[in-house]
Amino acid sequence: MQLNQSLSVRHSLVVNQQLRQAIVLLQMGNFELQSFIEAQSEENPFVEIDRPTQAPAPAPRSTVRGSDDDWDRIGALADTRGTSLYTFVASQIGTLGLTDAEIELASVFVDALEPSGWLGCGLTDIAQRAGVPLDDATRMLHRLQALEPAGVFARTLAECLRLQAIDQGLLTPLFDAVLGNLKLLADADLSGLARACGSTLADLRPVLRELRRLDPKPGTRFDSEPEPIRPPDLLVSAAPEGGWQVELNRSTLPRVVIRDDEAKRLGDIAEPRRADAGGYIAERLSVARWLARAVDHRNRTVLRIGEEILRRQGDFLTHGPEHLRPMILKEIAEKAGVHESTVSRVTTGILMATPHGTFPLKHFFTAALPSRDDTGGSAGAVRHRIERLIKAEPAGTPLSDDQLVQLMEAEGVSVARRTVAKYRDQLSIPPSSVRRRQAILSGRV
Known part of the structure; x- marks a missing residue:
């Protein structure tokens, strides 16, 4: 060493x-x-x-924004928000004539209420939080579900729509059967829905029209806390x-x-x-x-x-x-x-x-993509082109990813189909088959 x-x-x-x-x-x-x-x-x-x-x-x-002092005017705007969902519901609970113990239980339900108007947790969890038997919580839930807006305190989409159908007098046996098969309706499988409900397509159409008028999230019509600007x-x-x-x-x-x-x-x-x-x-x-x-x-x-x-x-x-x-x-x-x-x-x-x-x-920092000229060769530009083309597509015949590739090739941008699919997903745009189903359900087709 x-x-x-x-x-x-x-x-x-x-x-x-x-x-x-x-x-x-x-x-x-x-x-x-x-x-x-x-x-x-x-x-x-x-x-x-x-x-x-x-x-x-x-x-x-x-050409998109407002005047020069928009940002300063925002801070000077008065608070014009209306009643919140929680204030509106609480005011109705006060008229039910509840005991002190029932008011405490109802307050647990209100705490679990989401901005959509749905309950954010299960009935068992609410009963445990309130320290009451499940039967008491179930009875209170039924009382609260009778409040306005119709559909409030629902636990599922089907329950929310059913409460509104009852309130408007729409709950026929066929309507109830449709609510029990919402998965088929979401898949736009109208033939399968008719078979499951034991009816014809002609009988289903007026029910579906009424169903589209219902609000799946009744709480969103109330004002909430503003997003910070x-x-x-x-x-x-x-x-x-x-x-x-x-x-x-x-x-x-x-x-x-x-x-x-x-x-x-x-x-x-x-x-x-x-x-x-x-x-x-x-x-x-x-x-x-x-x-x-x-x-x-x-x-x-x-x-x-x-x-x-x-x-x-x-x-x-x-x-x-x-x-x-x-x-x-x-x-x-x-x-x-x-x-x-x-x-x-x-x-x-x-x-x-x-x-x-x-x-x-x-x-403003995006990767370069192949193009036949020096315009539009960035990933960001391609995303905007995909969004523009899809917004302009016919509702009944939405553009597939292959068709989007061909249209952008015609505009001078070379892009692979998998790249189009990736950017479409980043934009939260569903595939063409799903877009067509959505158009059918919304009545645009």
Whole structure:
């Protein structure tokens, strides 16, 4: 055995706390950034947040969106929501003359009520939660199912529709038989349904017409909590000299203000008293200045990447989603002068408002597909073409995947049948056979 000593020099990157925060800042949208700066201002006496004023921000020219100040008007809208499902049901329960024990049991049912109006758990679970016998829970269920809207507190689709049929006086023996064979109806096997119900197709048709008028989710007609609306971080608009331009959405972008005057005042007070106070003030002031630089760097990086995306997606902005060009992270990183991982982080959390809608930056990065020209050769463009062709198809003769391939070949895009099937699944569009059944059931054929 022999021991040796050697010296070597190497470069390595130490990921300290500030570097980690700088990386996280790149992934934040404007609202997340505001929350982060607010948290920093609570910890650091020399950080102050300059919140954006909700003045009308320059919005993109658009034939799809509304006026320039739509985003600011949203925040000013009054709450016009009506009664919720739970409030409506609870108000009816109060008129049933229930005992205290029955009210407690009914409240367990209400807790299990889903926004659709259905029960979200089984009757046995509800009885166990309430600590009552199953028979008591069953009797309460029957009382609650008599409430409005008809079909509320149902456990299955058939039960929901049956409750509505009873309420409207539609529950004939044939109607009840149809509800017992909904699987055949979902498969559009009308001949099999007629045999199972012991009737003819002519007798079935008026029953099916009445069935289509019923609501499978009666709770959805009531107002629910609104989805949070998040304004975009980047705004695309038509440039005065032609083409397109992108800018930060200043109406939602916070700014870090350094309180140098406060630092000087505290320093003058603390200096004669405690020597270590000066060190604390200097350290907090240094952190505040770093935060201001990090936020500024984040804004410049986001804008630079947005500009590079804009340069490559001019056809998309001018002509629509079917002209989305193939693009990868590496080429944007090279042009923007940043690392590929930086582009990946920025495109994860940033939204861009365009004339064709608001999209995450990730939306613009799609793989290239073979094409006979330089238009429409991206996976995103192909998805939009598939969606357009299917929306325009005749209801009675929907397009098969092979026909979609042929139509796109005629448009200059070479794509395999399995690729069409994959993108159709990503768009949540069923196969042509299922689309035809749906058209039959909806009465469009």
